[in-house]
Amino acid sequence: MPVISVKNLSFSYGTGALKRDALKGVDLEIEKGEIVILTGPSGSGKTTLLTVIGGLRAAFDGSVEVLGQQMIGAEESTRVALRQHIGFIFQQHNLLKSLTSLQNVCMALELRDGLSEYDRQKVAGEMLKSVGLSDFLHKKPDQLSGGQKQRVSVARSLVARPDIILADEPTASLDKQNGQEIVHILKRLAREQGTTILLVTHDYRILDVADRSLLLEDGEITGTPT
Amino acid sequence: MSPVKAFFLASRLAWRQLTHEKANLFAAMLGVLFACVLVFMQLGFKDSLYASIIKLPVAMEGDLFLMHKQTEAIWRTVSFSRQQLKRAFALPEVEKAVPVYIWMAQWKNPDNKTKRTLQLLGYDPDTKLLKGKDIRENKKRLLMQDTLIFDNLSRPEFGPVEKMLSEQRLFTEINDHKVEVVGTFKIGPSFAADGNAITSALNFLRIFPERLPERIDLGVIYLKPGSNILTAQAFLQRRLDEDLNVMTHDEMIAAEMSYWQDNAPVGFIFGFGVVIGLVVGMVIVYQILFTDITNHLNEYATLKALGYPHYYLTFVVFTASLILAIIGFVPGLILSAALYRLSEGVLYIPMPLGLGKILTIFCLILGMCIISGSIAMKKLKSANPADMF
Ligand SMILES: Nc1ncnc2c1ncn2[C@@H]1O[C@H](COP(=O)(O)OP(=O)(O)OP(=O)(O)O)[C@@H](O)[C@H]1O
Ligand SMILES: [Mg+2]
Numbered sequence: 001m002p003v004i005s006v007k008n009l010s011f012s013y014g015t016g017a018l019k020r021d022a023l024k025g026v027d028l029e030i031e032k033g034e035i036v037i038l039t040g041p042s043g044s045g046k047t048t049l050l051t052v053i054g055g056l057r058a059a060f061d062g063s064v065e066v067l068g069q070q071m072i073g074a075e076e077s078t079r080v081a082l083r084q085h086i087g088f089i090f091q092q093h094n095l096l097k098s099l100t101s102l103q104n105v106c107m108a109l110e111l112r113d114g115l116s117e118y119d120r121q122k123v124a125g126e127m128l129k130s131v132g133l134s135d136f137l138h139k140k141p142d143q144l145s146g147g148q149k150q151r152v153s154v155a156r157s158l159v160a161r162p163d164i165i166l167a168d169e170p171t172a173s174l175d176k177q178n179g180q181e182i183v184h185i186l187k188r189l190a191r192e193q194g195t196t197i198l199l200v201t202h203d204y205r206i207l208d209v210a211d212r213s214l215l216l217e218d219g220e221i222t223g224t225p226t
Numbered sequence: 227m228s229p230v231k232a233f234f235l236a237s238r239l240a241w242r243q244l245t246h247e248k249a250n251l252f253a254a255m256l257g258v259l260f261a262c263v264l265v266f267m268q269l270g271f272k273d274s275l276y277a278s279i280i281k282l283p284v285a286m287e288g289d290l291f292l293m294h295k296q297t298e299a300i301w302r303t304v305s306f307s308r309q310q311l312k313r314a315f316a317l318p319e320v321e322k323a324v325p326v327y328i329w330m331a332q333w334k335n336p337d338n339k340t341k342r343t344l345q346l347l348g349y350d351p352d353t354k355l356l357k358g359k360d361i362r363e364n365k366k367r368l369l370m371q372d373t374l375i376f377d378n379l380s381r382p383e384f385g386p387v388e389k390m391l392s393e394q395r396l397f398t399e400i401n402d403h404k405v406e407v408v409g410t411f412k413i414g415p416s417f418a419a420d421g422n423a424i425t426s427a428l429n430f431l432r433i434f435p436e437r438l439p440e441r442i443d444l445g446v447i448y449l450k451p452g453s454n455i456l457t458a459q460a461f462l463q464r465r466l467d468e469d470l471n472v473m474t475h476d477e478m479i480a481a482e483m484s485y486w487q488d489n490a491p492v493g494f495i496f497g498f499g500v501v502i503g504l505v506v507g508m509v510i511v512y513q514i515l516f517t518d519i520t521n522h523l524n525e526y527a528t529l530k531a532l533g534y535p536h537y538y539l540t541f542v543v544f545t546a547s548l549i550l551a552i553i554g555f556v557p558g559l560i561l562s563a564a565l566y567r568l569s570e571g572v573l574y575i576p577m578p579l580g581l582g583k584i585l586t587i588f589c590l591i592l593g594m595c596i597i598s599g600s601i602a603m604k605k606l607k608s609a610n611p612a613d614m615f
Contacts, residue, residue: 047615056531056612077535083611084533090614094528098246099239110235111227111533140246156532168615 009062024219040216055079087157089167093149147178236541258554261507266562268499278416292445301418305441319453326444335385345419348430364409379414380421515602526609547599
């Protein structure tokens with residue numbers, strides 16, 4: 001059974017004269033453990049698709065099954081519950097600036113029951129180590145470089161062992177080398193955990209990490225990028 | 227997540243966020259501290275006002291007290307006919323009825339000769355009207371012409387009476403009438419009277435030649451042992467002039483109190499001060515929390531994307547308001563305690579800082595912060611995780 005199964009999904013912003021179709025009958029299936037890259041011109045609806053799949057935006061047309069849960073017309077509480085099984089990586093790192101790297105990563109674990117403070121710190125520490133930040137556990141975001149912040153963000157998205165990672169242009173604010181490194185770290189860790197990844201990017205240099213690439217144009221999936 | 231765990235983790239996050247921005251935290255602390263001190267001072271003044279105001283009535287002893295209905299407070303009586311006391315004897319239970327004269331008088335400081343107004347009581351010193359060993363020991367001496375005893379707790383502007391008295395016989399003037407101070411007692415000043423003195427009824431009338439012996443300010447009735455005070459009160463209220471109030475001791479104290487609480491603007495002023503303090507504190511705390519939420523909106527949206535439910539974020543704001551209440555209250559309490567001591571030195575009126583008052587004000591401050599937090603919380607609704615991409 002696919003982890004993500006989208007059928008004939010349509011989504012529009014606004015109503016009446018201001019109505020704007022962002023997605024027009026999108027079909028998409030992603031199997032467990034797959035790494036899929038979604039690319040396409042600006043304004044084609046990539047972010048919209050990602051937020052609907054991740055339960056961040058409510059949609060009402062078509063069918064979106066994520067981890068066996070129907071997201072179309074789902075309650076807020078269902079969507080909140082789903083988010084706990086998804087790791088998000090944003091274009092900006094979006095770390096909490098009052099917390100250290102370790103505390104930031106722990107935030108993704110505090111929602112999980114049955115973990116003690118000690119367990120959380122241990123797991124988070126190991127995750128930060130595997131993204132190469134073992135020396136920066138107790139630094140706050142403004143003491144870190146852009147690449148380091150994005151690594152913390154990757155660690156935070158992976159630490160709770162989510163079933164799916166949704167990433168929206170995670171390399172956009174980084175230079176080439178940092179971007180490559182982060183995507184490869186992400187791929188390595190996702191493979192270890194068997195995590196499914198859907199990654200939106202404009203960055204053609206990282207297409208090679210994907211098992212499959214899709215092209216979204218004007219709210220429709222039109223094939224694979226060339 | 228269990229609510230207890232969520233509450234603990236949320237308050238820890240709130241603490242980390244608050245302490246991250248020390249300048250904001252300091253501003254918030256000052257805001258709460260300000261509200262705290264304002265409320266402490268207002269309630270402190272109010273309580274000590276009420277406590278000082280009833281000191282004289284509390285010191286009195288008697289079964290029933292007669293006052294003119296227009297008498298609002300002891301320091302501003304409306305006099306009534308002494309005949310009424312005689313008529314009280316129609317009730318067989320009445321054992322004794324004592325007339326009391328009360329008036330404000332100009333006292334000349336025996337040391338530096340400046341004049342200042344105090345409250346002079348005139349009554350037959352042979353009665354047990356005022357409690358206190360010091361008063362009763364002096365009653366023989368008050369029977370002599372032109373003598374009085376002086377309230378040792380009066381404000382210092384009246385002169386170092388006790389000290390001078392211990393050195394030699396002490397004469398001074400009251401309303402330009404020469405008197406000898408023959409002793410001291412202790413009642414203390416109130417907001418209406420800076421000092422007190424007691425003399426006999428006869429001396430009182432000599433000091434105030436314009437006062438008619440016929441017109442008295444207060445009548446105190448003593449019943450025979452075993453009489454029922456309430457039946458006697460009902461009887462007298464019916465039989466005596468309808469312009470008179472017949473009150474029990476408790477009722478007289480309550481009437482004195484209610485004058486200051488309800489009729490005099492002071493009660494209102496202090497209440498107003500408390501409300502202003504709380505409102506100002508509330509606005510400051512609201513401002514701080516609101517800006518804090520606005521600044522952290524991205525972070526709250528991120529937390530929502532991580533799967534945190536909305537109620538968890540409300541816990542964060544709620545506990546932040548609790549933290550502000552506590553860190554503002556503690557220094558506020560310390561500062562208020564110091565200001566209480568300072569005020570006592572200036573006002574010569576005790577300002578006790580009891581546990582009850584501390585708890586009451588803590589609850590007020592807590593309530594103030596919680597209300598601010600609850601209003602600021604509405605801003606959380608605009609934290610939308612979909613906007614994060
Ligand atoms: N919050 C919004 N309200 C109204 N319209 C929106 C909103 N977000 C996006 N849109 C519109 O929906 C369409 C799809 O936007 P979306 O952000 O999904 O594009 P995108 O493929 O992510 O673009 P980019 O590559 O520039 O990030 C665009 O035309 C955009 O103008
Ligand atoms: Mg986008």
